[in-house]
Amino acid sequence: MDEKQLHALATELAKNLKTPEDLSQLSRFLKKLTVETAHYAELAAHLGHEKHQPKSGSNRFCRIKRSSGKLPCF
Template sequence: MSKTMNNQDFEQQLQAHATELAKGIKSEADLNTLTQKLVKMTVEAALSAELEEHLGYSKHDSGNSRNGSFRFLLPTLLPDREIFCKLATCLVPT
């Protein structure tokens, strides 16, 4: 969360996004798909931010220095998923 955004603003924005996304949910499968995509996007964003903080530069600032990939198991409230990460982008197998 941004240092300038307070918790109430954050929750209001999150609620607005959740309300909008909920309009497209028609079945349990839709809810599961949305949940998986939100988890994937959140993990990718967190890993990217962590990597930028650790390296001291963003993804496209330093040429070809971020090559490589790895796999890890992400324990969550959902069934544990193996995630494949390459160049700060993670793929969750379905």
């Protein structure tokens, strides 16, 4: 996103701000959204797949079928 697009978006968001509390609420929401997005991206990179997507064949947590039943592997 370039600076022109960001400026247009900020201008559009500012139209609805009436009080300092509105600005504070918007700021908190944007911060929360940014942190959550970064967290999910980092988690997807760590796990090797996106949230709710099929896992790859090489996952660390699996089940091994044994004669005595299934055992978790860690």
